[in-house]
Every structure is written in structure tokens, then in C-alpha cells.
Amino acid sequence: MTARTPSRTLGESVRDIPEATVARLPVYLRALNTLAEAGTRTCSSEELATAAGVNSAKLRKDLSYLGSYGTRGVGYDVDYLRYQIAREIGVTQDWPVVIVGIGNLGHALANYSGFRSRGFRVVALLDADHSRHGEVVAGVDVRAFDDLEEIVSTHGVAIGVIAAPAAAAQDVADRMVACGITSILNFAPSVISVPDGVDVRKVDLSIELQILAYHEQRKAQLS
Amino acid sequence: MTARTPSRTLGESVRDIPEATVARLPVYLRALNTLAEAGTRTCSSEELATAAGVNSAKLRKDLSYLGSYGTRGVGYDVDYLRYQIAREIGVTQDWPVVIVGIGNLGHALANYSGFRSRGFRVVALLDADHSRHGEVVAGVDVRAFDDLEEIVSTHGVAIGVIAAPAAAAQDVADRMVACGITSILNFAPSVISVPDGVDVRKVDLSIELQILAYHEQRKAQLS
């Protein structure tokens, strides 16, 4: 709780939400959306926690970082809480996104409808392979990787997705950063390094399977 | 996540490796493979840590849970360490895997070569949609979801991947568990519940993007 984020110029406005909580807020949001679709107007922390698959005390503590949006003895107003979480995460606005590497995975991502429905809009699909240019995937043209800079500045893109081979990932990341992208989601199985101020999250399928394999092997050893 | 495993019947054989360490071992393994391909025979914890993108003290502590495989003043033998990690994770053997839901994502996964190269073999592709049956993806037939039980028992499948819609995920998981699958990798954006002894890991693209959006919004608020 000391040196973190040294000077903050604006009042005390920007609250500090624990990383673990940030990672769960989208889960709560999804659960609330499901409840709202089912016509539920109000819910207790217990109900919401069950729907989200977490402990109710943890849920309440998480929500308390956003403010005091519940009513004791009653619970939470589903729509109100939904809005508050969406605002906190930043998905009340639309985020333009570019995807680089339109192979097997890139196609699947481009066709994924869950993007748009959660506040993300794919504004460009880029690939280094000339033979792919001009192809239309999910209504978007596949364009040359060199168009990155123009697209980023035109649309004000802050988030980039890497679905290129591991060998190209660092290069792609460097180019993204040079264009002004400050958040990267990396699907390539490689460690990429970026300057301070740029966030990288990685999704690594093989690692997930290997973790499962480890536990599986362990179960087998116990018998 | 995993059941607590209270009593341990066998001697003291099965070491307890922290979950956080387990999640990093595959990263180390990948870095070692890259080093080996480059002809490196030996490496220090500092080098390996850099390649893996972690702190060297953390790397050494992680490796120390496996045993004492380094040489002070020298470092680690790349091939030897590679084997030890692979053995510990359980990827010296081949793990048969089934994928359920062969839509956009399922196709990409089935075509992913990173599977086989890391000790996982896709033995079946299953889909509830009859019109997809008989299609061949990456050399494997798409078959009826009802064939699950037969396939699992024939091949001794322990690991299942869910790439079906969120609405179907819980059903698919239940069927998997009923057939004897004890590890599930879930790509559907829904919370699934399983009995003790079954491990579930989820990969949720939208959540990753929302986490990035949160930080992106925060960066914007600071200016």
C-alpha cells in the first residue's frame, strides 16, 4: 500500500480496485445479465454469488470496492448494479479492437458474436499473408499488416489481439505499441515484452491443458 | 479449485506443488525447448527466468519443489531439466482429448498443431448437430455427441474440451462427468458445476478483454 501509483492529480477520484476483484466483475456482470433476462429485479448476494460460482462474502467485498450499491435486508437492484459494474469496467462505451493473424484462430475470433455483445467492436483484421487480403470475414475486410498504423489512428484503437504464430508475436506486439496500442491480448504461446504502461494478457491453451494433465496424473498416482 | 485431498495413503511419495508453480512449469518447459533448439546445453536461473518472463528467485523456488536439479556455480542442464519438468507435469505420456462443439472455435482447436506437439491427441470431435456428422476436420471425423461414452471408454479419455454454446455447457459437462471424464477445459462463457474430484479450467475471452478495458479506462482517467 505504499509506493503504488505515486502522484494522482485529480481529487481522490480514481479508486484502487484489487486485481482479483477486477477479474471477477465481468463474471458478476454476466450473471446479472442472465438474471435480468429472466425478469429478476432484485437479488441477494447469496443468489448472485451462487450464479457466479463464488463465495457470497467475497462477492460482497468485491462489490463494496465500487461503492455501497446494495440495501441491507433487501439485496441489490439488478439493473442498477449491472449499470454500475459496466461503468466501472468501462463497457458502457464501445471499444474498437484489431485482430492480427487471420488463420484458424483469427477466423474463429472474428466470427465470435460474444465480442460485440460485450462492448467490443472488431474494426480491422490484419494479416501478413498477401493472399489473404481482400477476403471478407464476418463482414470485415482482411487487410495488410502495414495498414495497422492508419487503422489505429483512424479508429482510436487501444486494444489489439495477437493471433499470429509465436515466432511473429514479439514483432507484432512491437508494431502495435509503436502505433499507440496500450492493451494486448496474446494468443500466441510466447512471452512478449512491452514497455511500462502497456498491459498484456495471454491466453494459452496448451498451458491450460498441461495444468489439467498435471492434476490428472496426480489423481492416477493416488490409486 | 481442486478437492483438498486430505488423507494420503501411500508413503510420502506424492509431493505437493503449489498451484501457482504448476501454472508456470509449462512456461519454463517451453522456454527450455526453445533453448534446446538453439543448441544451448546449460543455462542459469537468470537466463531461463528472462526467457520465461519471471523473477529468477521465483524460478529457483519453483524448480526446488521438483527436487534439486541444478548445480551451484554452473546452472541447469537443459535436457535434464526439460525431462524432469515434463515428467512432473505428466506430458511424457500422451493424453487423449475429446472436443465437444465443432463450430467456429471447435474447428480452430481441432486444427491446432500445438496440441499434438505438447502431448495431447485429439481422439474425437463431437457435435449435437447432425448435419455436421461425417465432416472430417484435421483428419478426425465429426461424430454424434451420443458417441461420447463409447469413445471415452475405448480411448481412456480423461480430458474433455467444451466449445459448445454457453446454454449447452452444463449439460455437456454433466455428460462428460457421467462418462468418467475428470478434467474439463471450458471455453463457453458460463459457470459450470461439477462434483469433487473433477477439475475445471475456463478460458474466457470476453473476460480478458473486459479486464483490459478496465485498465485502459483507468489510464484514460489519469490524464
Place this chain on the structure above:
DNA sequence: AAGAGTTTGTGAACGGGGGCACAAAACGAG
């Protein structure tokens, strides 16, 4: 053989996060 230089393995301190349990707050009934 001894000393200088390297690098591992780990004890110890620290910080974040999880969960219990309870006081505070809202609400309804009488």
C-alpha cells in the same frame, strides 16, 4: 591447496486475497 568468482537453494519478511462472523441498517408486523 587455497582463494576468488558464480550460481543454486532456501529462510524469513511481507503483502494480497479469501472467508468467517458480526455489527449496522433496512423493513415489516403488531
Place this chain on the structure above:
DNA sequence: CTCGTTTTGTGCCCCCGTTCACAAACTCTT
């Protein structure tokens, strides 16, 4: 208004994981 019921918000404690820092162990040189 008062009492009983419900449910939130949070203080407190404990555990896990991270990092520092150093002694132990090994190599190489002289």
C-alpha cells in the same frame, strides 16, 4: 414505536505466493 427478521458491509485472522538476501556448494585459476 418496538421488536424480530433479513441481508449488507467490513474488521479480523490466516494462508498462499512473491521477493530479498545470504549461506552453501561448485568451478576455475594460480
